[in-house]
Amino acid sequence: xxxxxxxxxxYRCKKxxxxxxxxxxxxxxxxxxxxxxxxxxxxxxxxxxxxxxxQPLFMVRKEGMRARMESGLKEVVPFSSIKEIPVxxxxxxxxxxxxxGLELDVLPVNFFERYRTLYPNANFSDATPLIRKVRMIKxxxxxxxxxxxxxxxxxxxxxxxxxxxxxxxxxxVAAELEYAARKDGHQGLxxxxxFNSEICYGQIFSGVDSAVPAYSDTPLGGMGLxxxxxxxxxxxxxxxHEPVIIDFAGCVDGYLSDQTRVFSIGEPSVRLRKxxxxxxxxxxxxxxxxxxxxxxxxxxxxxxxRAVAMGSRNR
Numbered sequence: 382x383x384x385x386x387x388x389x390x391x392y393r394c395k396k397x398x399x400x401x402x403x404x405x406x407x408x409x410x411x412x413x414x415x416x417x418x419x420x421x422x423x424x425x426x427x428x429x430x431x432x433x434x435x436q437p438l439f440m441v442r443k444e445g446m447r448a449r450m451e452s453g454l455k456e457v458v459p460f461s462s463i464k465e466i467p468v469x470x471x472x473x474x475x476x477x478x479x480x481x482g483l484e485l486d487v488l489p490v491n492f493f494e495r496y497r498t499l500y501p502n503a504n505f506s507d508a509t510p511l512i513r514k515v516r517m518i519k520x521x522x523x524x525x526x527x528x529x530x531x532x533x534x535x536x537x538x539x540x541x542x543x544x545x546x547x548x549x550x551x552x553x554v555a556a557e558l559e560y561a562a563r564k565d566g567h568q569g570l571x572x573x574x575x576f577n578s579e580i581c582y583g584q585i586f587s588g589v590d591s592a593v594p595a596y597s598d599t600p601l602g603g604m605g606l607x608x609x610x611x612x613x614x615x616x617x618x619x620x621x622h623e624p625v626i627i628d629f630a631g632c633v634d635g636y637l638s639d640q641t642r643v644f645s646i647g648e649p650s651v652r653l654r655k656x657x658x659x660x661x662x663x664x665x666x667x668x669x670x671x672x673x674x675x676x677x678x679x680x681x682x683x684x685x686x687r688a689v690a691m692g693s694r695n696r
Contacts, residue, residue, distance in 0.1 A: 383634050385422035387453030389522055393420055393515055394437045394454075400511040407433050407478035409508045410496065413487050415572050416512055418635055423451035427460070432475055440469060463495050482508025487574060523636060530638035533565050534631035538642055547621055547646055552606065555585040555614035558629060568632050573598070583629035585614045591626045601628055601641075622647045659691045 397420070401409060411420055411429040418424050420437070425448035427441035438456045441448040445459040460469060467477065477500060483493065485507040497505065519527070540561040545554055559582050563569060571580050578598060586593070586603040595602025595612040604615035619625055628641040643657075663684050671680055 384451060385418075385453060386522065389520060390420060390422055390453050392520070394431055396515045397431055397511060398433060400514055401431070401433055401482065401508075404482070404506070404511065405480060406482045406506070406508070406511075407480045408475075409482040409511070411484065411508075411512070412492065413484050413574075415574065415635075416484060416516075419512075419516055421448075421452045421454055423448050425451065428463075428466075430466070430470065430475075432478075435475070438470070438473060438475070440466065463499060466499060478503055480504050480506070482506050482511065484509050484512065487576070526634050526636035527638055529633040530631040530636050531640070532631075533562065533567065533633055534629055534638050534640045536565055537562050537629055537631065538627070538640070541627055541642070541644060545619065545625055545644055545646065547619055549619050550616050551586045551590060551603075551614040551619070551625075552616055554619070554625070554627075555581075555583070558583070558585065558627070562629070562631065566633060568635070571630050571632065571637065579610075580630075581613050583627060584612065585625075585627050585629070587617060587619045587625040588623040590615055590617045591624060599628075601626065619646065622649060624649060624653060659688070662691075663687055 397409060409431045411417055411431065412427075414424045417427075417429060420429055420431070421439050425441050425445070426443045427439060427448070430438040430440065432438075436456050437454060438458065439448065439452060439454050440458055440460040442459075442461060445457070449457045456473070458469060460466070470477075479502070481496070481500060481503050483496065483505060485493070485505075486509045493505070497503075537558050541554070541558055544557045559567075562582060567582070569582075571582065573580055575598060580597060580599065584599065584601045584603050586601075590604050591601070593602050593604050595605070597612045599612075602611075603613045604617070605611045605613050606615060622645060625644040625646075626641065627644065628639070630637050630639040632638075649657075666687055667680060667684050670683055
């Protein structure tokens with residue numbers, strides 16, 4: 382099991398403290414699993430208290446001994462209730478914070494209200510933008526893990542070339558590829574930051590099912606197996622000369638590499654090949670148009686305008 386180096390955790394917490402100072406925050410309290418892993422090296426249940434200066438304090442509800450083993454932070458202490466936080470902070474010499482940042486984009490309202498009860502005189506704000514600013518700059522260590530995840534996906538796609546055949550259901554293909562990924566060390570879970578944002582390993586579908594929209598906040602949808610999880614692979618059988626879309630997320634030690642590839646048993650239709658060529662043209666437009674400081678929305682609108690023009694031209 383690979384553990385996040387203590388130097389990585391120390392650097393991340395210090396960067397967060399720099400952004401906190403600019404926002405005049407006295408403390409940030411981190412509870413969301415992905416953020417906890419990023420700043421502590423573990424997802425053992427608890428909360429990370431990051432003061433404006435000084436050592437972060439990781440208070441663990443379950444499981445304390447494992448958290449001490451997995452986290453490189455200096456201060457890892459047990460606790461059983463949010464009510465204990467002021468007492469624990471006082472024991473470590475930290476005063477009651479006046480300005481507190483929380484992950485308000487994902488924090489349940491009930492949790493938020495409990496923290497407000499705990500510190501009724503404090504002002505609360507959203508710390509998520511600060512956390513995302515720290516996380517968006519990847520270290521060499523993180524890039525190495527992402528490369529490992531990309532290698533994992535490459536092996537999955539090589540397996541796809543071996544198993545896809547006419548008559549298989551999309552679900553059968555998904556099962557084969559998920560099995561290959563698990564044997565390669567995939568953790569079996571993909572996290573998405575957002576309410577009701579669950580997702581499987583990948584979205585795999587063929588033919589007309591690849592055009593079925595779904596509720597998920599992803600470019601692709603799919604029928605899925607039932608209405609309780611209406612996305613991803615369904616029971617449609619693969620036909621010759623139709624696209625088989627595999628959007629698969631590899632995962633190594635918590636880091637993802639999400640890639641999409643299109644397969645076909647036999648040559649796809651002329652219409653589909655033309656659509657592919659059009660997408661390459663739009664990609665070239667995007668690459669030639671993007672500039673530092675340009676908003677993603679402006680770039681998207683530019684490419685959408687070209688796509689609409691292509692659609693009118695090709696009717």
